[in-house]
Amino acid sequence: MPKTAKGWYAVGVLAVALSACGGNGDGKASPSAAIPTATSTPAPTLESSSTAPAAEASPSASPTPSPTPTPTAPAVPQSAEKTYKMNKNYDIVPIDKSANSAKVVLLTFDDGPKDEKTLKPILDTLDKHHAKAIFFVNGYRVKAHPELLKEIDRRGQTIGNHSYEHIQLGKENAESIKAQIGKVQDIVEATVGKRPVFFRPPNASANDDVHKIAADNGLLFMTWSNGSLDWTMSGTKIKDKTKAIVDNVTEQLHAGSNILMHELSWTAAALDQLLTTLEGKGYSFVDPSAIETGF
Numbered sequence: 001m002p003k004t005a006k007g008w009y010a011v012g013v014l015a016v017a018l019s020a021c022g023g024n025g026d027g028k029a030s031p032s033a034a035i036p037t038a039t040s041t042p043a044p045t046l047e048s049s050s051t052a053p054a055a056e057a058s059p060s061a062s063p064t065p066s067p068t069p070t071p072t073a074p075a076v077p078q079s080a081e082k083t084y085k086m087n088k089n090y091d092i093v094p095i096d097k098s099a100n101s102a103k104v105v106l107l108t109f110d111d112g113p114k115d116e117k118t119l120k121p122i123l124d125t126l127d128k129h130h131a132k133a134i135f136f137v138n139g140y141r142v143k144a145h146p147e148l149l150k151e152i153d154r155r156g157q158t159i160g161n162h163s164y165e166h167i168q169l170g171k172e173n174a175e176s177i178k179a180q181i182g183k184v185q186d187i188v189e190a191t192v193g194k195r196p197v198f199f200r201p202p203n204a205s206a207n208d209d210v211h212k213i214a215a216d217n218g219l220l221f222m223t224w225s226n227g228s229l230d231w232t233m234s235g236t237k238i239k240d241k242t243k244a245i246v247d248n249v250t251e252q253l254h255a256g257s258n259i260l261m262h263e264l265s266w267t268a269a270a271l272d273q274l275l276t277t278l279e280g281k282g283y284s285f286v287d288p289s290a291i292e293t294g295f
Helices: 005-009 116-128 139-144 146-154 174-192 208-216 241-252 265-280
Strands: 084-086 092-094 104-112 133-137 158-161 258-262
Touching (some): 116 265, 146 174
Parallel strands (some): 133 158
């Protein structure tokens, strides 16, 4: 396994970005040209493949203090106008290049909702930067913390489907896949009154049934094209995790970057600096509600 984001970014077109999670993370940086296939076999991970992942490990060094909370942003209705779409490399590109900027990134956070002390700083920082993101949630976590899912929705953020138990769906049969995807659709709808329209398989593990069942549920299948590598930092000796996350993202940065992050304490601490850095480079944050899903 390469140890740097740069190493991942150089992987060939046929490579599939799979992960070794640090605590509760999934996935790793995939090159923008790498397209996961139906027969991909994910790399071994540190989390259980049959039940809920282990609890998040504490970082080896205290993270940078979270940004000062800002006033809560009102919930934003889903936009009827779709101005962006996802390409085959999982980048987000304008439908009409003459009308909309290509210099955007999509922010995504996997494996929640975990706990308020991790989620709230992330939401506060997104509000501060007027940024929207997709929160790819696990059903068992929604069941444990429905109030956190409601807060994500109340803040005007988008909720995505990340399977019920966070297992490698590419190794499952159709019946199991239907349950893993369908149960998340149902529990999210029961909790916030709407069904997800985006789907990300844990570890980017998929087969033909995963693609079909996601589509049958009205879900746009996506992995990512830019990995923060935040999931590799649990229990590491990296003293400055904020710098490491910012460097990992910016080394892979390109127009349309679909950035993979997780609900981790050090990611929450790094987010303000990361978004400030991206803005300084002229990037804006695409609203997921403006992305065409095809359904």
